[in-house]
Amino acid sequence: MRFSPSAKLLAHKEADYHGSRLGEFLQDIVYGGVDGIVTTFAVVAGAAGADLAHYIVIILGVGNLFADGLSMGIGNYLSIKSERDNYHRLYEEERKEIREIPEIEREEVMEMFAKKGFEGGDLEMVVNKITSDEDVWIDTMMREEHGLTPDITEFPVLHGTATFVSFVIFGAIPLVPYIFGVSSDLKFQTAILSTGVALIALGIVRSSIAKRRKFSGAMELLVLGAVSAALAFFVGAILAS
Numbered sequence: 001m002r003f004s005p006s007a008k009l010l011a012h013k014e015a016d017y018h019g020s021r022l023g024e025f026l027q028d029i030v031y032g033g034v035d036g037i038v039t040t041f042a043v044v045a046g047a048a049g050a051d052l053a054h055y056i057v058i059i060l061g062v063g064n065l066f067a068d069g070l071s072m073g074i075g076n077y078l079s080i081k082s083e084r085d086n087y088h089r090l091y092e093e094e095r096k097e098i099r100e101i102p103e104i105e106r107e108e109v110m111e112m113f114a115k116k117g118f119e120g121g122d123l124e125m126v127v128n129k130i131t132s133d134e135d136v137w138i139d140t141m142m143r144e145e146h147g148l149t150p151d152i153t154e155f156p157v158l159h160g161t162a163t164f165v166s167f168v169i170f171g172a173i174p175l176v177p178y179i180f181g182v183s184s185d186l187k188f189q190t191a192i193l194s195t196g197v198a199l200i201a202l203g204i205v206r207s208s209i210a211k212r213r214k215f216s217g218a219m220e221l222l223v224l225g226a227v228s229a230a231l232a233f234f235v236g237a238i239l240a241s
Helices: 007-015 021-049 054-100 102-115 120-131 134-146 156-171 173-179 184-210 214-240
Strands: none
Touching (some): 021 054, 021 156, 021 184, 021 214, 054 102, 054 156, 054 173, 102 134, 120 134, 173 184
8 A cells, every 4th residue: 555644754854844835945044144133233233332433334235245146045955956966866876786786786775774774674675665656765775874865855956946035035134224314323223223122033943943942043144143233343442543
């Protein structure tokens, strides 16, 4: 009888971000956003510490947004592309070995499942079932020998783009008070407030993905952002003195 996943299993996978298209890119969005907002706010804090004019803050901040955002997006693209290319290379190597030396590859499968506790007729039955289908055989070798699964992404460009866009959108938050008509005396304070709220929100989403406590995740990002900003502020103040 052919296996068909139950509604409960499908719901479980969806809840773990396995099945949804958004879930596939959620990690890129969150980590791109975190990096964007922390680094840009550090630039703003450093400029505030040096008591630079607001238009200089905008120039430095926007420059950071696009330079660092592009760098991070390209880095994510290259990382995922390398992972995908490596998977396909190993997949084709396994296919070639199965076709050229099937007896050795079959023995490898037998060894794998013997280590899992299968023996005798049960072991023979499992091995026969796996090796009767080339695709299943290759997938088994990929999973058991290389620790790789077939759900690897095929869209490195989209992942890189999601990272870049998220970096720019969230990274722009500390710059909003400087770009729009906020009183000069309140620009930096407003940037602190808006950045803090955004970091808490991102921390909650990040913790949800990692299955961690939301409060501790939010506070962790808030503290890291505060430390980065404080360091940048004092460095700016020292260099300007």
